Each structure stands twice: as C-alpha cells, then as structure tokens.
Amino acid sequence: MKLVYFAWVRERVGKTDETLDLPEGIATIADLVRWLKTRGEEYEYAFENEAIVRAAIDHQHVKPEASIAGAREIAFFPPMTGG
Amino acid sequence: MKLVYFAWVRERVGKTDETLDLPEGIATIADLVRWLKTRGEEYEYAFENEAIVRAAIDHQHVKPEASIAGAREIAFFPPMTGG
C-alpha cells in the first residue's frame, strides 16, 4: 500500500511517501492510523490529534471509517489552506 | 428653472432640455409634472404613466412629493437600466 504525506504530517513522519505491507485486519482509515501509531514516535507525533489529520484514498477525501479495500494510494494531510 | 430629459422621456418631450418660468404655486415635483402635462400633448405622452417617470433635483434622486424650492436643475427620466 502506498502512503503519501503532506505539509506538517509529512514533516512529522519524516518522509513524503512510503510503501508498506499492511498486516491483516486493517479495514479502515482509522485502523490504518491506529497501526501506524504503533510504528514509532514520528507516527505518534504526526497523528497525536487524529481528529485533525485528514485522509484521501486515490485522490478522494474520505472519513476515518472509510474502507481501504482496493486502495492504491492513501494520503494523510492537515486541513487544507489553499485558495 | 432648467429641466432636462433623458431616454424615452426626452424622445417624447422632443427636447433634451429647456428653461421655463414656472407659475406660482408649483411646490413639488408632482406639481411640476401636473403643470407640464397642461403644456401640450408631448408632455402628456411623456408623463402618461407618472408613476414610471423618475425625477432628480440637482443630480439627486427625489420622490414626487419632494420640494423644488431652490432647485437649479430638475431631470426627468425612465427607470435606470445601467450596469
């Protein structure tokens, strides 16, 4: 699974992207975040306030309860500040 | 008193402006319109629907009941269609 990070989520995780093999039982974005936070302090820091970090699956905004089945690319980023 | 006319009010009156001596007792725009309508068919036609024709005194929109005392220039015109 390809994961991509933007803005301060990217800075905290310390990488722009990575490809990870996910363990069994990770069905949703929320499951994925919970698992990432077990992988090290940098992830704990990035997701310390889970409610703030937004997610997209294959370029579409999704909620934490969204299924990741079939996803090619999952992105995590702060609230958008464009415009 | 200088009177000026615009758009179809001008076309119906048949002139762009005129300077008239007003008789005694003409205190308001409504009085002035009533008197103008006695001056000929062209004025009757221009003011046939008095509620439609707008007036300005010295470049300011006014209502029919506005006093014309001290006015330098009184304008009559249809509803505006600028913009």
Add this chain to the structure above:
Amino acid sequence: MAIIRIQVEAFDAAAETAALTTGRGDIGATVAFTGFCRDEGGRLSALELEHYPGMAEAEIACIASEAEARWPLLGLTVIHRYGLIRPGEPIVLVLAASAHRRAAFEAAEFMMDYLKTRAPFWKREHLKDGNVGAWVDAKGADDAAMERWG
C-alpha cells in the same frame, strides 16, 4: 476614495487591477466584475447607452461611499461606458480590493446591484436589421436584488 470614470472608451481590467494592487502587501483579494453587451440570440448589433453627465458620476460616487462604509475596502474602481457598444464588448467594470475575499465579493455585488437601479444610464437596442429598437425595460429582479442590501 473610489476611482470612478464614465467614458466612451473601452477599459483595461488588468491595468485597473494592477493600479490598485501593485506594491501593496495588504490586499489579499480582488473581485473584478465585468458586464458585457450581449447579442440577445443574434438579434442585436449594439446597445446604445445614454447617461446623465454629472449625475452619473455623483450617484456612483455616492454608492461607492456607501460600499466603503459597509466593507473594509482597500480599493474600489468603477468604470461605466456610454455610447454605442457592440456585442462582446465590455460595458461596466467594478473592481473591489480587500484583505479578505468576503468583503471584496460583497462590495462588488452591492455596487452592481445599486448601479443597475440607481445610476442614471439607459440602454437602447440597435438591431441587426439596421433599425433602432426599443429602450431596455428596467427589471423587477434588479430592484429586488438592490433591496436585499437593506
């Protein structure tokens, strides 16, 4: 202090925007409204715009002061043309600048709603067949649009 011009010539919206914004770090948003002459389904060869010189400037200045009192504007430009204007040509420009977008959008829309119903301009149609057509009727929708500003 708003910039107001009543003119026959076409205008350059980009140059007007640059005039308001160049060298400034406080402007975060500009809204430029341009009104164009339509051909009304191919029926029109032009619109002829008549105006009341003197009152047109005074009335637009009055509307602009009202906008500047209502919104924290950092610039306001209004250019209104008169004379014969062909389909596709611009008639009116309202340009509002502010620190933030809401003020710029609202002020520009307010200016247009007021210009439509209070600025002393009148449009007459010139038809493709060579005839001079009717004076354009004022629209009830424009009065309603103005009234929502209270």
Add this chain to the structure above:
Amino acid sequence: MAIIRIQVEAFDAAAETAALTTGRGDIGATVAFTGFCRDEGGRLSALELEHYPGMAEAEIACIASEAEARWPLLGLTVIHRYGLIRPGEPIVLVLAASAHRRAAFEAAEFMMDYLKTRAPFWKREHLKDGNVGAWVDAKGADDAAMERWG
C-alpha cells in the same frame, strides 16, 4: 467544461478572461476573483504553497463540476499556483462567466469557499527575518463559509 491549471508560474487574468469571452455574444457577465499573498503587516517575505499533485486537479475539477451543475455558466477557469509566492503576487484565480451577473458572482464565491476548504493545498509562512515560519492554520470561518452552500 472548466479550465483548470495548477502551476508555478504567475497567470494573466486579462488573457484568461479574453480566452473565455472573445467572439461570444452570449456572455453578459464575468467575475474574476484573484487571491494575493499578503505580507501580514510586513512580517512575511513569502508564502510557500505545497499541493498534492493529481488530487489537486481532481478535486478542483470536482468542485467546478458542482458549480457548473448549480449555475448556468458559460465559462469557468481556475488557476492555482504553488511554490514560493511573494507578497503582492497572485496565488489563485477563479473566473466565472454567465449571461447574467448573479450566477457569475455566486459561482465564483462558491468556488473560492470550496477551494479554501477542500483543495489539497497547504500554506507555510516564510518570515522577513529569514526563518521558515509556521504552517498556516485552517480557519473555522472558511468551513462556515463553505457550509452555507448546503
């Protein structure tokens, strides 16, 4: 079909407007919104804009389709820059064209409200003192502005 571009280069609002309107007799109104980099009272030397390539285009196309479904638009252009942008330079252009002004105003404002909260761009401050400052926080006011469109 909206024109959407995500680019480093500055844009030319006048050229974009001409591209939408030239040779057309059906457009009666254009609204061009330009968002500029502010210096925040002289504090900033630049804003750095990061974006999510691919998603940015897709998301803006999605918002633009929504606008085209809601209003009878005759043209819609969105250009959003990324990279380092100095105070006074433009960041974003939204250009909406329609037969009448209300649709053009509303569509442009809708686009901006949605861009602010849904387009994957993030701003970081670069300070006059040479330091890289904080990521700009999302504003609750922007969420509220988006929500009023239902």
